[in-house]
Amino acid sequence: MVFSRLFRRRAEPEPKIEAGLKKTRRGIFKDIANLFERSEITEDLFEDLEALLIQADLGVETTLELLDNLRDRIDRERIKQPADAREALRTEMIALLENATRNRKIKIYQRGVPFVILVVGVNGTGKTTTIAKLAKYHQDQGRNVMLVAGDTFRAAAIDQLKVWGERLKVPVIAHDPGADPGAVVFDGMQAAYNRNADILLVDTAGRLHTKYNLMEELKKIRKVMQRHVAEAPQEVLLVIDATTGQNGLVQAKKFAEAVEITDIAIAKLDGTARGGIAFAIARELGTPISYVGTGEQVTALAEFNPVTYVDALFFGEEEEL
Ligand SMILES: Nc1nc2c(ncn2[C@@H]2O[C@H](COP(=O)(O)OP(=O)(O)O)[C@@H](O)[C@H]2O)c(=O)[nH]1
Ligand SMILES: [Mg+2]
Structure with missing residues (x-):
């Protein structure tokens, strides 16, 4: 060219x-x-x-x-x-x-202390898939990974996480649909200690009825985590769907107002011709973009880097x- x-x-x-x-x-x-x-x-x-x-x-x-x-x-x-x-x-x-x-904060992974990653975002953005990708990513670096099915709202969400768990040979802590997310997170934290997990990935429901509800639910989850690990969750990852463009950004902002986000993953970058959304996210949320999802496969995750991103455009x- x-x-x-x-x-x-x-x-x-x-x-x-x-x-x-x-x-x-x-x-x-x-x-x-x-x-x-x-x-x-x-x-x-x-x-x-x-x-x-x-x-x-x-x-x-x-x-x-x-x-x-x-x-x-x-x-x-x-x-x-x-x-x-x-x-x-x-x-x-x-x-x-x-x-x-x-x-971006430097991530400190300590042996014997589960590093808890709470994954949040609107329904359908790619949370569960990103969790599977991150499980693989940490596994590849020799870390012991465990998953928690904190999206207890839909039965399909729990099954989806279990399927990934089987595929990746990673334990999944789950309760029945409709259960209290706080209770399953409690079990997940205990299991993480008992089985020496280095990384605990916690899935959540993407419901955004009201900001108040969401804040209350996540506050409760946080409290349960902190009973076991004072600094948990060490990572709060907001997943944003690149294909929803500016609308997705508006919804992501609501999440960021309700929860303290530490990292952002942009999913489905492969599905859009408008990869400029990363710039709007960086400017409007100010939270570091850490990962980019580039496909449905479990390996389709890349670490985000501004220079390689711009050059790839x-x-x-x-x-x-
Ligand atoms: N093409 C593509 N599809 C993705 C990506 N991430 C997730 N998906 C798909 O998006 C849909 C919703 O993902 P899911 O993880 O279930 O979203 P959740 O509701 O936020 O947990 C699924 O069909 C995924 O396969 C990605 O990076 N690229
Ligand atoms: Mg899900």
């Missing part, structure tokens, strides 16, 4: 993220890169860029902020060539994502002929 000729890739490729962003890269971001094939930087270019960024799911506010920062940089660095402006855009996009990842195997 012509457009990669001018653009310099700096990061090592991240194959899963590149695969996940294939649709985005082939669609809107290809058009964005092509804007800079013009002979000079004009007001038209900024206007077209604004429209494309909004189309890519960055949202209006994030797009305007990004464009302000880009204009400032172009002035400051006296940039005249469109190719250099495109490099400046790349730098500003990375900076936007880094604003959120900067808050513009590069991929098919462009590197």
